[in-house]
Amino acid sequence: MPEPPLSIVWRCQLDVSTYVALGQQIEVGEQACPECEQRLSGWGGYWRWVRVPGSERLWIRRCRCSRCRRSHALLPEFLLERRLDEVWVIGHALALSITNGLGLRPVAERLGVPMTTARDCRRRFRVNAMV
C-alpha cells in the first residue's frame, strides 16, 4: 500500500499577501527528502485557499525525490495541511478558548472567523491532544 503524501513545512520569510502576489513565481529554495535526504527536484504544484480577510488562492509547490519516488507538498510555515486559516489564527483561537476560557462566539468574533472554525480548532486540538 502506498504511503500517504507527506508535506514539508519550509521557513517562509514572506507574509501571506506577498506570497499570494508572487503566484507561481514563489521560490522555496533547496529541500531535502525527509526519508533519504536526497535533494528534491521541482514537481509542479497546486492552488489552495487561505483565509486572510477574505479568501485568497496561493500556489503550493511540490517536489519529488528521485530515489524514493515520492512527491511532497512544500507548505510555507504559516499554513497547515487542510486548514484554511493561518497557523497563528488557529493558535490564537486555541489560546483564547482553552487558556483564557473564552466561549466560541467571542473567539470567532475576535479573530474574524466563523464560529464553526473556532469550534473545529478546539475539537481537533482536544482529539489530537489525547494521544
Ligand SMILES: [Zn+2]
Ligand atoms: Zn527520498
